[in-house]
């Protein structure tokens with residue numbers, strides 16, 4: 001009884017039965033689970049690889065049909081046989097990599113659990129699995145059936161926990177981003193926990209209209225923070241583009257100073273560009289979402305910045321504070337900073 005006994009003809013017969021019954025009834029009748037990632041592609045249709053091989057084994061004279069328990073290898077070894085020996089084409093479906101937002105949420109569970117992993121059956125894991133299922137960052141058509149299920153969430157907490165510096169043992173495999181998020185948590189656990197809570201609330205609140213926010217994949221925004229398209233960043237940008245608040249902030253600044261200029265470098269659009277630049281300025285929100293919560297916006301939390309200074313603050317993580325940006329400019333920019 002071996003995988004190598006299965007012939008191409010037997011697989012074609014299995015496909016015919018699969019087509020006759022339909023996927024659900026086929027899997028149900030012959031007691032197979034759904035494929036996790038490997039599908040045989042044939043005639044424009046997709047077949048769960050293991051189920052197909054199990055049925056095909058029973059089509060060989062003198063052999064019986066396999067069930068899930070009869071397989072010694074995983075889906076991958078089955079797929080290899082079907083592809084390399086029998087010449088079928090395979091489709092590998094993979095879940096999208098964990099985003100930074102998702103990792104912050106997973107890491108927050110591990111942090112709350114004293115840096116120990118959490119198992120799939122823990123209520124926190126089941127709850128996070130459901131939350132990530134609702135999160136719209138990965139479109140449904142890019143997900144497989146195991147997308148962020150409790151098992152995969154549990155495994156991710158293991159990846160994180162076994163990379164903690166106090167963990168004695170061999171760490172499981174984890175991505176580079178896992179380690180980055182873990183390092184951020186270790187450096188500033190309270191801030192990261194607050195970020196996790198804001199993310200949670202934002203996901204529960206549901207998708208918002210992002211069409212007026214610059215596309216995070218815009219090549220001009222070549223910074224990591226924009227490319228990753230973090231939800232907190234996008235919410236921050238949305239807040240900064242609130243026209244009502246922005247107009248108030250510009251008016252207040254004008255009343256106080258008589259003109260509108262960058263609070264970091266003093267650049268004045270009206271001076272540089274004439275009437276075309278009159279009252280042009282960008283608003284930057286000084287307070288991070290995790291400090292303020294997702295909803296409050298006070299216009300006194302805004303500073304006015306030229307486009308250059310604003311872009312430099314957000315260019316990479318961690319974002320600079322206004323004071324850091326001013327200091328950076330003061331140490332590098334040769335001419336004295338004009339007063340705003």
Ligand SMILES: [Zn+2]
Nearest residue numbers: 262265306309
């Ligand atoms: Zn500036």
Ligand SMILES: [Zn+2]
Nearest residue numbers: 240283284285
């Ligand atoms: Zn800003």
